[in-house]
Amino acid sequence: MLVIIDYKVGNLTSVQKMLKKVGCSDAVISSDPEVIVKASKLVLPGVGHFDYGMKQLKLSGLIDVLNTQVVEHKIPILGICLGAQLLTRGSEEGSEKGLGWIEADTILFDQSKFDQKLKIPHMGWSNVNFNSDIPLFKDMPLASRFYFVHKYHMVCDEGADNLVSAKYGYKFAAGIGKNNIIGVQFHPEKSHKFGMQLMRNFITYY
Amino acid sequence: MRRIRVIPILLIQKGGLVKSINFKNHNYIGDPINAVKIFNDKEVDEIAIIDISATKENREPNISQISEIAGEAFMPLSYGGGITTLNQVKTILYEGAEKVILNTSALDNLRLVTQIAEQFGSQSAVVSIDVKKDWLGKYRVYRNNGKKKTSFAPETFAKKVEEAGAGEIILMSIDRDGTYKGFDLELMKNVSDAVNIPVVAVGGASQLNDFVEVVNVGGASAVAAGSLFVYASEQRGVMINYPKQARLMNAIFEKII
Numbered sequence: 131m132l133v134i135i136d137y138k139v140g141n142l143t144s145v146q147k148m149l150k151k152v153g154c155s156d157a158v159i160s161s162d163p164e165v166i167v168k169a170s171k172l173v174l175p176g177v178g179h180f181d182y183g184m185k186q187l188k189l190s191g192l193i194d195v196l197n198t199q200v201v202e203h204k205i206p207i208l209g210i211c212l213g214a215q216l217l218t219r220g221s222e223e224g225s226e227k228g229l230g231w232i233e234a235d236t237i238l239f240d241q242s243k244f245d246q247k248l249k250i251p252h253m254g255w256s257n258v259n260f261n262s263d264i265p266l267f268k269d270m271p272l273a274s275r276f277y278f279v280h281k282y283h284m285v286c287d288e289g290a291d292n293l294v295s296a297k298y299g300y301k302f303a304a305g306i307g308k309n310n311i312i313g314v315q316f317h318p319e320k321s322h323k324f325g326m327q328l329m330r331n332f333i334t335y336y
Numbered sequence: 337m338r339r340i341r342v343i344p345i346l347l348i349q350k351g352g353l354v355k356s357i358n359f360k361n362h363n364y365i366g367d368p369i370n371a372v373k374i375f376n377d378k379e380v381d382e383i384a385i386i387d388i389s390a391t392k393e394n395r396e397p398n399i400s401q402i403s404e405i406a407g408e409a410f411m412p413l414s415y416g417g418g419i420t421t422l423n424q425v426k427t428i429l430y431e432g433a434e435k436v437i438l439n440t441s442a443l444d445n446l447r448l449v450t451q452i453a454e455q456f457g458s459q460s461a462v463v464s465i466d467v468k469k470d471w472l473g474k475y476r477v478y479r480n481n482g483k484k485k486t487s488f489a490p491e492t493f494a495k496k497v498e499e500a501g502a503g504e505i506i507l508m509s510i511d512r513d514g515t516y517k518g519f520d521l522e523l524m525k526n527v528s529d530a531v532n533i534p535v536v537a538v539g540g541a542s543q544l545n546d547f548v549e550v551v552n553v554g555g556a557s558a559v560a561a562g563s564l565f566v567y568a569s570e571q572r573g574v575m576i577n578y579p580k581q582a583r584l585m586n587a588i589f590e591k592i593i
Contacts, residue, residue, distance in 0.1 A: 141432065141433075249534055254381070321410070322410050323379070
């Protein structure tokens with residue numbers, strides 16, 4: 131069973147709809163620790179403010195069960211958008227500590243480093259670069275592109291944890307990961323066949 | 337080279353897909369669900385759907401239709417028409433839309449924009465602004481599907497909605513709607529210069545190069561069109577269409593500065 135973690139932040143139905151489309155018929159949306167503990171895979175979606183997201187996660191009482199399942203029992207988890215940023219130690223957007231499962235931080239786009247005049251948020255499609263040896267990107271169509279909506283982006287301590295990159299004004303980490311823990315800044319559930327392939331890979335290889 | 341969002345904008349009237357000229361003479365195009373399926377197969381960047389009869393009929397958004405559409409749309413989807421409460425917004429986003437579009441509600445109750453931004457993030461709060469030149473030749477914001485003039489200059493109202501927390505503005509030129517005369521670059525520039533949030537230009541697109549122009553000259557962040565994507569040509573024979581990636585790349589993205 132795959133559980134989409136419901137901590138009242140953002141739109142979960144479209145994630146579920148896409149998972150079902152790619153053949154994951156047992157994807158459920160839940161905020162119940164007893165359901166989450168039985169999951170063989172987890173998805174942590176989310177949109178909005180970093181501190182709001184962390185506070186909601188705490189309020190939902192799920193931090194302990196997530197720590198146990200993800201860190202100790204190595205249950206695969208895919209963070210999406212804010213859900214990916216929450217995997218980092220913290221964000222310039224707020225003062226709450228993140229889950230800190232990946233040695234990375236979340237920072238505001240530095241417009242002074244942009245090589246062209248662009249507005250933030252970065253809202254739209256971007257091509258991505260990835261290492262196709264990583265199972266998450268297996269059989270990914272050429273010139274893959276994904277849909278992004280964000281003002282902040284992730285930065286890893288170790289280059290090896292930066293699984294996929296994109297460019298907006300400059301190159302940034304579009305996805306980070308270590309072992310069973312993965313986070314993508316973009317929205318696979320809104321990214322046509324590219325997102326479908328990524329979701330399919332997550333349910334197949336993790 | 338820069339990617340911009342190229343968005344088909346679809347109008348729904350009494351459950352069917354329609355296309356207007358100058359916000360009048362609505363021509364029946366077909367079934368909206370079917371159109372969304374085709375656009376999904378064509379891998380469009382994003383899709384905007386506006387039910388133009390909801391407010392007129394004093395009706396709530398058609399949630400079952402939205403749900404059905406969202407089930408076919410594996411791309412960003414924004415929905416507008418008849419939205420007056422936060423609860424409706426919650427339901428529409430839950431059903432799988434990415435953003436909601438407010439028009440009448442933004443004029444009558446700007447606080448709703450703020451509430452949406454606070455609760456769901458500004459990226460989900462889009463305001464569409466319909467603009468026409470009045471008899472003095474001044475740009476004015478119009479309401480009720482372009483029938484009633486307001487006292488707002490478009491830049492003034494755009495700033496107000498930005499301050500209220502909107503994440504994006506869809507700026508429609510009523511005078512250019514469905515005319516294939518190209519975008520109103522002056523209007524688009526006036527508004528784009530006045531705000532920091534993305535402005536999506538709509539009204540008048542006749543060819544892909546119009547999109548290049550309205551970004552490079554008009555300052556728009558994204559572009560949308562109706563007729564261009566639902567008709568085969570200016571003769572207005574119905575044909576749902578959208579350029580392939582390679583064509584978008586050559587004809588638009590590579591020319592964006």
